[in-house]
């Protein structure tokens with residue numbers, strides 16, 4: 120399979136559309152060919168190397184069927200360039216920039232990026248956090264004013280004020296980040312998420328937000344008091360990791376996209392989380408990882424609904 124570490128290497132390794140299809144096929148069928156309609160494992164490939172037929176259900180299909188690329192008129196090679204730009208640049212890429220870089224309209228670029236964010240959405244989590252390191256949990260407000268630091272967030276309403284959405288996250292130090300848009304900051308909401316993502320008995324670090332009270336029954340729960348300026352009471356006792364992830368998330372959303380509607384926010388959060396969790400990976404590996412997760416479809420109609 121083609122390997123690449125720079126955008127030039129990508130274009131050298133994948134010089135035309137047939138090569139792009141071949142690359143996409145090898146990544147998607149890494150574990151063997153399958154039918155997107157019935158899941159059948161016996162698949163014939165026609166001489167054009169682009170048309171496949173399922174032995175079980177008899178349907179003919181291209182490798183794009185059942186993925187975010189289905190029914191897209193944009194060549195796969197342009198998609199690969201878009202994936203490169205989205206996964207390689209720390210803050211992602213704006214639709215206006217992508218439109219200019221690959222030669223599509225801004226509307227098409229916007230739609231492409233949303234489809235790629237859908238592919239970045241974490242479909243299944245591998246297991247609970249907290250298996251090898253402490254887990255930091257925290258929430259943050261996105262949208263509205265940037266003044267929402269810890270001291271003020273405890274006095275705000277459950278929704279954090281008009282125009283602001285609440286994003287909740289957990290990160291295992293030296294491990295994975297999981298973040299999601301949540302409807303509110305109620306203890307039941309916050310604790311429901313923590314208990315479903317963090318292994319019982321794990322070490323948990325949070326601030327003193329009342330929504331976290333009671334988690335000590337299940338975890339070794341340490342709280343950090345930001346209001347007292349007590350940011351690092353002990354070198355291991357802090358929530359700097361999750362706060363670093365939040366500042367990166369906000370720089371992406373505010374710095375690149377300027378404004379993100381609440382409707383689409385969860386996709387931007389998925390994109391930022393995806394990139395955060397693969398920040399140490401080699402470029403080509405990141406591109407292929409996104410392709411491998413390209414199952415499912417996102418229609419324009421569904422996107423603008």
Ligand SMILES: [Zn+2]
Pocket residue numbers: 154155156157158159173174175176177178
């Ligand atoms: Zn089939």
